[in-house]
Amino acid sequence: MPPARSHPPEAPTIEAGRLRLRAFTPDDRPAYAAMRADPDVVRYLVGGEALIAFADEIAVSRINAFREAWRSGFGVWAVEETASGRFLGQVGLEQLEQAADVEVLYAFARHAWGRGYAREATRAALAFAFDDARLPRVVAFVVPQNTASSRVLEAVxxxxxxxxxxxxxPVLGYAITAEEWTAARG
Ligand SMILES: CC(C)(COP(=O)(O)OP(=O)(O)OC[C@H]1O[C@@H](n2cnc3c(N)ncnc32)[C@H](O)[C@@H]1OP(=O)(O)O)[C@@H](O)C(=O)NCCC(=O)NCCS
Known part of the structure; x- marks a missing residue:
């Protein structure tokens, strides 16, 4: 008999104020691809607008990678609006390839901007990083023009x-340690 295929553990569902953080599923592909096809969303992401033509392929590969990554004990969630169940974007934690650090990443569909959702979701991801995954620190990188993203990081x-x-x-680097997170929460 072939060995049973082992499935990675799923992202835990987290209720965070107006938002629900939950595991990505293959059903998120159309909404995720639409987000990755919006020039306003991808402008400051790796690859930028040049990757819009490949948004659907990127959606498939990223959703697979997000689901797989939870083997390590942390990863990226899909974010939905609790009240409507509507897909809003992504938030989570990803291991850097060339350093020991873990970075926080987030991206929200244009319709979800300007409502404080990114900082609400990022706070929930950091609480998980420090309280559950017990990471010593989390980093983030932002291109200097992405001032909205810098505001999110500074706010949390x-x-x-x-x-x-x-x-x-060239990017601006940010960091927060477990001690700083605990102190900031009082
Ligand atoms: C970066 C990004 C998530 C920021 O989104 P955002 O909507 O500006 O951030 P927030 O969800 O925290 O919302 C903050 C804004 O909502 C407003 N707001 C409205 N209601 C609010 C509430 N209840 N609580 C907090 N802020 C609220 C704030 O005043 C603030 O607006 P301002 O920046 O004009 O002052 C978004 O621009 C995005 O997805 N960009 C594309 C992907 C990307 O660049 N990711 C980061 C890569 S480093």
Missing amino acids: GFRSIGATTYNDF
Whole structure:
């Protein structure tokens, strides 16, 4: 008999104020692809607008990767509006390839901007990072023009660690340690 295929553990569902963080499923593909096909959303993401033509393929591969990554004990959630069940975007934690650090990442569909959803979701992801996954610190990288993203990070307690590079692009680095997170929560 062939060995049973082992499925990775699923992302835990987290209720966070107006939002629900839950596991990505293959059913999220159309909404995720639509988000990745919006120039306003991808402008400051790796690959930028050049990848819009491949939004559907990216949706398939990213959703698979997000589901697989939970083997490590942390990963990326789909974010939906609790009241409507509507898909809003992604938030979560991803291991950097070239460093020991874990980064927080988030992206929301344009219709979900300007409502405080990103900071609400990011706070929930950080609570999981420090309280459940017991990570010592979380980092983030933002291209300098992405001021909305820097505002999210500063609002949830990240501090600037200066200019650096990410995939050879100049970016601003941010970090928050478990101690800083605990202190910020009082
Ligand atoms: C980065 C991104 C998530 C920021 O979205 P955002 O809507 O500006 O951020 P928030 O959800 O935290 O909302 C904050 C805004 O909502 C407003 N707001 C309205 N109601 C609010 C509430 N109840 N609580 C907090 N803020 C509220 C705030 O005033 C703020 O607006 P301002 O920036 O004009 O002052 C979004 O621009 C995005 O998805 N970009 C594309 C992907 C991306 O660049 N990701 C980051 C890569 S590093």
